[in-house]
Amino acid sequence: MDFNTLCIHGAENNTHSTGAISVPIYQSATFAHPGVGQSSGYDYSRLQNPTREYLEKCVAALERGVDALAFSTGMAAITAFMELFSIGDHIIASGDLYGGTVRLFENISRKNGLTFDFVDTSDIEGVKALIRLETKAIFVETPTNPMMQVTDIKAVAELAKAHNLLVAVDNTFLTPFYQLPLTLGADIVIHSGTKYLSGHNDTLAGFLVTNREDLSEKLRYIYKTTGACLSPFDSWLLIRGIKTLSLRMERQQENALKIAEWLTTQEKVRKVFYIGLKNHPGYEISTRQATGFGSMISFEVDTESTAKQILEGIQVILYAESLGGVETLITYPMLQTHADVPEEERLSRGINNCLLRMSVGIENVDDLIADLKQALQ
Known part of the structure; x- marks a missing residue:
């Protein structure tokens, strides 16, 4: 399906039978059970909500992923991603990053026992030189914010796979309309949905998208546990924004x-x-x-x-x-x-x-x- 069509019809709207063209806003915190041990597929909106589910399926389709998770902000998405790692793990990150990401890594993630090296990730040899036994991931922003440095995603992904490392790419600036990191070898794509996906400066949102079932399962567990999910109304605003x-x-x-x-x-x-x-x-x-x-x-x-x-x-x-x-x-x-x-x-x-x-x-x-x-x- 063409990208333009995916923006409009990126997921099947099977949550209602009214014929409404606009996806309904299911402004409900909880859902009734049909019977003991039974579920409608929705139990509590922190776990999943029909409006958010439609948005997530749409974003996953746009990024060519198997799953997308919608967060309350872009920083909430990155914070959840960092929960994949343990004390002592080492991460290589682009040297020119959004300041909020740097603040998270330096003041929260380091406190939690992670270590970081910041490098120009367009320099593959420079990245390779920083890999050590404790290294678990390469975090790339391309183009970077604000100096617009460009990293060869495929080259980084090939290097990472040779050392069994995760590759996460912040795709906020180019969006899946212009760039598809998962098809270039990345494991996770990150978005501040506040920006182009929303497109109207009227809401905050974030996304993690993956094409790996194992990562989807881990991230879903982190997601429901830490709880920074996107609200139904904000999910609807993103659905509307993505159409254009x-x-x-x-x-x-x-x-x-x-x-x-x-x-x-x-x-x-x-x-x-x-x-x-x-x-x-x-x-x-x-x-x-x-x-x-x-x-x-x-x-x-x-x-x-x-x-x-x-x-x-x-x-x-x-x-x-x-x-x-x-x-x-x-x-x-x-x-x-x-x-x-x-x-x-x-x-x-x-x-x-x-x-x-x-x-x-x-x-x-x-x-x-x-x-x-x-x-x-």
Whole structure:
């Protein structure tokens, strides 16, 4: 089935007989038993809810997985993933990660006895050099947030399988519309469903998707035990958002490429990080493993005052955290997404006081460029 059709009809709606086109919101915490030792298939919404089940089946189909688990947030999904590991286990992770993920690994997971090495995962030899007896997984973000580094997922997966390691890929930026990590050898795909899957900046959600039955069973146990499941109403919002995923992604990418090219011509802009530009170091890998480039742009301006001038001068674009919605948002990573990353570490990654990150929406691209132009002047 074509991806566009999957977005609309990704799972069979067999939970009701009314003929309703929109999946019902089963706003129920619990479900009655038909008899002793009998179940309708639903017992308690922490275990499963009909609305959430439909969403999970849809996301699993989009990612080519056997199971998807919908969480209350993207960070809740990553937290549950970390419960697969035990004290003393070692994980290799992309060096340029979303700040919230770094905060979780450094302040919660380390406290729980896990160890980490952060490395540029586009450097396969560098990753290989860090593997040791205690290593259990490689955690990849590609493209990374906010420096847009690209990792060869297939190469990492081949290395991991040779050492019996799990591979988890955060696919938030490209979504299954542009990138399918499970088909490239990954074991688990992670999403902040808050972003492109929802697409409207109106709810929080997270996903773990796997194509392995054994991992599905383990994750389902963790899921029901820790309990950070997505509510029925929020599940419905995600179902509604996914219906327009492909349309939004196409328009957002079209806008992003035009804006990225325009930014490269601006005197006050020093660097533009967009994987759809042919001079991006990850361009070739991107064209090989993905069908598109997405709509995330980071760019470095000449001075801190220019960065603040843009943030305070924009009129159409919104200065706000998050990404992936229909509205174009601009973020100041050093004060927002990566504020908790130690300054020395942050600067070593290029996240300085001149760096801005933009999530391009579906507005008229000429209006967006005009807004950036007036803010730069």
